[in-house]
Amino acid sequence: MREIGIPHPRLPLPAVGYEDDMAEFLVWLGDAIPMVAALGIREMRRDGDALEWQLALEPSLNDKGTGFGGALTAQTTLLGWCWTTLWLRRHGLSRDVVVAEASQRFLAPVTGDYRLTCEPEAGDAPSALAERLEQRGKGRIALVQRLWCGDTLCLEACGDYAVLPAG
Template sequence: MSQPRQPGMPYPRLPLPQAHEDLAAFQQWLGEAIPMVGALGIQSMSQCTSQEGGSLTWQLALNPNLNDKGTGFGGALTAQTTLQGWCWVTLWLRAQGRAQDVVVAEASQRFLAPVTSDYRIICTPSDPQGPEQLAEKLNARGKGSIALTQQLYCGDTLCLEANGRYAVLPVA
């Protein structure tokens, strides 16, 4: 790992992929670029591009995210869903050959059931046309935003649903 992060100093970008994204390399870079990632319990990432807009799925361990009641800590789950949306947009941009910054503009969560075991979070566009609309905005104005939905499941139980809007900033 490189030197510890310093406030105000951007972390170097991961080079754009030549073909398909290496998600293990992306996850390693993510842990270096955002130090708290190592504490979130992300076991693996996978992408599915067969559905409209594609999905990003994370498998996560509950133990690093326990609260005082022995269930998932809401703050950790919120951080995970927000970060996963950021990753979805960043990976989508990388697949388009774009190296642009992404920021979260809005985020909300609805807690539906306690998280009691290892779990998975699935991130998809809120609107199936969202990626196409984002591409049009980026081509026309160099910036844009997209709404994403994250759903957290323990087995078949939907425990949390989050929604966020992520902004793609113009190239500086």
């Protein structure tokens, strides 16, 4: 059981040359952030520079029978945090990540199960982050999250994620 003010133990970094097991990461994430259990995440996978979740709508229903904006916003923010954390882990770094700024545009109601994608806003953003981490020990990356219900883009979010200095 989590306690207020007590950090959750970090997941050990994967062995050199190996990537995170997404199922194992999701289990750890659910232990570290209790609300994850209520988000309806069915699957998490990586595709190149994109991270994707498949989600059930039912846990995030609002009074109108569609997706609740607050839940969807929390999911986009957390997916960006996961993208950044997993990117760091692939580079052998165990660092704290925080969301520095986030915004979202709701484009259409979410009326069924959906998928969320997250990728860098600019193609060179990961290399720029690596360079800043090397030079200054900290950095930021801008990510874009998109929520798709079938072929319909329902939500687009943007977030800046800060990687804090080690120690």
